[in-house]
Amino acid sequence: MTVEITVTVNGTAHTATVEPRLLLVHFLRDVLDLTGTHVGCDTSQCGACTVHLNEDAVKSCTVFAVQADGTEVTTIEGLADGESYTPVQQGFWDEHGLQCGFCTPGMIMTAEWLLKQNPDPSEAEIRAGLAGNYCRCTGYQNIVNAIGAAAKAGR
Amino acid sequence: MVTSNFDYFAPTTLDEATSLLSRYRGEAKVLAGGHSLIPMMKLRLAEPTVLVDIGKIDGLSYVREDGDGVAIGSMTTYRELETSSLVKSRYPLLADAASKVADLQVRNRGTIGGSLAHSDPAGDLPAVVLAIGGSVVARTRRSSREISIDRFQVDLLTTALHDNEIITEIKLPALPSGTGTAYSKFHNPASHYAITGVAAVITVSGGTCTEARIAVTGAGDKATRARRTERILKGKELTPAVIRRAASRAAAEVQDTLNDDIFASAEYRTHLTQVHAQRAIEEAAAAAG
Ligand SMILES: Cc1cc2nc3c(=O)[nH]c(=O)nc-3n(C[C@H](O)[C@H](O)[C@H](O)COP(=O)(O)OP(=O)(O)OC[C@H]3O[C@@H](n4cnc5c(N)ncnc54)[C@H](O)[C@@H]3O)c2cc1C
Ligand code: FES
Ligand code: FES
Numbered sequence: 001m002t003v004e005i006t007v008t009v010n011g012t013a014h015t016a017t018v019e020p021r022l023l024l025v026h027f028l029r030d031v032l033d034l035t036g037t038h039v040g041c042d043t044s045q046c047g048a049c050t051v052h053l054n055e056d057a058v059k060s061c062t063v064f065a066v067q068a069d070g071t072e073v074t075t076i077e078g079l080a081d082g083e084s085y086t087p088v089q090q091g092f093w094d095e096h097g098l099q100c101g102f103c104t105p106g107m108i109m110t111a112e113w114l115l116k117q118n119p120d121p122s123e124a125e126i127r128a129g130l131a132g133n134y135c136r137c138t139g140y141q142n143i144v145n146a147i148g149a150a151a152k153a154g155r
Numbered sequence: 156m157v158t159s160n161f162d163y164f165a166p167t168t169l170d171e172a173t174s175l176l177s178r179y180r181g182e183a184k185v186l187a188g189g190h191s192l193i194p195m196m197k198l199r200l201a202e203p204t205v206l207v208d209i210g211k212i213d214g215l216s217y218v219r220e221d222g223d224g225v226a227i228g229s230m231t232t233y234r235e236l237e238t239s240s241l242v243k244s245r246y247p248l249l250a251d252a253a254s255k256v257a258d259l260q261v262r263n264r265g266t267i268g269g270s271l272a273h274s275d276p277a278g279d280l281p282a283v284v285l286a287i288g289g290s291v292v293a294r295t296r297r298s299s300r301e302i303s304i305d306r307f308q309v310d311l312l313t314t315a316l317h318d319n320e321i322i323t324e325i326k327l328p329a330l331p332s333g334t335g336t337a338y339s340k341f342h343n344p345a346s347h348y349a350i351t352g353v354a355a356v357i358t359v360s361g362g363t364c365t366e367a368r369i370a371v372t373g374a375g376d377k378a379t380r381a382r383r384t385e386r387i388l389k390g391k392e393l394t395p396a397v398i399r400r401a402a403s404r405a406a407a408e409v410q411d412t413l414n415d416d417i418f419a420s421a422e423y424r425t426h427l428t429q430v431h432a433q434r435a436i437e438e439a440a441a442a443a444g
Pocket of ligand 3: 099
C-alpha cells in the first residue's frame with residue numbers, strides 16, 4: 001500500500017506518495033532532501049532527529065510520515081531568516097555549544113521549544129529539558145550556557 | 156531501522172476506527188502516540204499488517220469533570236496531563252508521574268490510553284491509575300464497556316482489552332477529603348523507565364488511615380496492588396514504625412515475577428521497592444494530614 005500525504009515543512013506544502021512505514025525523519029532527509037535533521041540512535045533515545053510537529057518538539061525517528069499528513073513541520077532549516085539567526089542559534093554560536101555538531105540540530109529544536117514553554121528557565125530546568133538529547137562531545141556545559149544566553153537575549 | 160510493511164488507515168471517527176478493527180481483527184493494531192509500538196515494530200518484535208491510527212479522530216484528547224470524578228480522553232498526552240490544572244489539583248500524583256516519564260519529546264507524543272493498553276512492566280501510569288482506582292472505557296463497533304482498573308492489567312504486556320476494542324476514556328473517581336497522594340520512582344538513567352515506582356493514595360480521618368491503595372510498577376511483570384502493605388496501613392495511625400513495616404511488604408505481591416536484568420538484580424529491586432514505598436507513603440500521608 002502507498003498513501004498520498006501533504007506535509008507543510010518550513011512553510012512550504014509538499015505532497016508525496018509514500019509507504020506507510022516511511023519514518024518522518026526519512027521523509028525529511030531522503031524525500032525532501034532536508035538533511036539537517038540527523039539520525040543518531042534510531043531507537044527514540046538520542047533526540048538528534050528532533051523536529052517540531054504542529055509546534056511540539058518530537059523525535060521524528062518515532063513518527064511515521066503518514067502520521068504527519070496535514071500537519072506543519074519545522075526543521076532546523078526553517079529557523080534562520082537568511083543570515084539572521086534565532087537567539088538559540090546565536091547562543092550556540094557565541095557560547096561554542098557544539099563540537100562535532102551531530103547532536104546540534106536536535107539540541108536547537110528542543111531548546112527552541114523549551115524556551116517557548118518557559119522563556120526564563122533555571123539551569124536545572126534547562127538540563128531537565130535536555131533529558132531526551134544526547135551529546136557525545138561537549139559534556140553539555142556549553143550547550144546549557146548557550147540556551148541560558150538565548151533566554152537572556154530573548155527577554 | 157525499517158518496520159515490516161503494513162496497511163495504514165487514519166479514520167476520522169470512532170465508528171470508522173472500530174469498524175476497521177473488526178474488519179481486520181487479529182491483524183490490526185491501534186496506533187496512538189506510537190512511542191511503544193513504533194520502537195517495537197522497528198525491532199520487529201511487533202509486525203502488525205494493519206495499523207489503525209486514532210490520532211486523526213477529534214475529541215479523544217481532554218481532561219474534564221465527570222460527575223464527582225474526572226474523565227480523561229485516551230489520546231491525552233503526558234504533556235497535557237502534567238500541565239492540566241484539573242489533574243494537578245485533583246490527582247497530584249498523576250501530574251507528577253506524567254512529568255517523570257521519559258523526556259519532553261516522548262511526553263509530547265505518548266498517551267495515557269497507549270500507556271495503559273501497552274501495560275509495559277516499567278510503565279508509570281498503569282501503577283498511578285491503579286492506585287487512584289477507576290475504570291477504562293473500551294469501545295467496539297457495536298458496544299462499549301467499563302473495565303475496572305483492578306481487573307485491567309492481566310499479565311506482562313497483557314490487558315483485559317479485546318483486539319477489536321479501543322480505549323476511549325479513563326474514568327477516575329473523586330478522592331475523599333483527607334486524601335493524600337504521591338508517586339516515587341527510581342528511574343533508569345537512560346530511558347527514564349521505572350526500575351521501580353510506587354504510587355500511593357491514602358485517606359486519613361481522625362488520625363487513622365481509613366483507605367490506602369498502593370501500587371508498584373517496574374519491579375514485576377505488571378503494575379500490581381501491594382495489598383499486604385495496604386492492610387498494614389488501614390485502620391492504623393500512620394506512625395513512622397507503621398509506615399516502615401508496611402513498606403517492607405511492598406515487594407511481596409511481585410515476589411514471583413521480580414525482574415532481574417542488567418539494570419537491577421531482583422534483590423536490589425526488592426530493596427528499591429521498599430525504599431520508594433516508604434517515600435511514597437510518607438509523602439501521601441503528609442499530604443493527607
Ligand atoms: C525513549 C522512551 C522512553 C520512555 N520512557 C518511559 C517512561 O519513563 N515511563 C513510561 O511509562 N513510559 C515510557 N515510555 C513509553 C511511552 O510512555 C509510550 O508512549 C507509552 O507506553 C505508549 O503510549 P503511546 O500513546 O505511544 O501508544 P502506542 O505506542 O501507539 O501503542 C502502544 C500499544 O497500545 C495500543 N493502544 C494504544 N492506544 C490504544 C487505545 N486507545 N485503545 C486500544 N489500544 C491502544 C497499541 O495498539 C499498542 O499495542 C518511553 C518511550 C520511549 C520511546
Ligand atoms: S535518532 Fe531519533 S531519537 Fe535518536
Ligand atoms: S557536539 Fe558532537 S555529539 Fe554533540
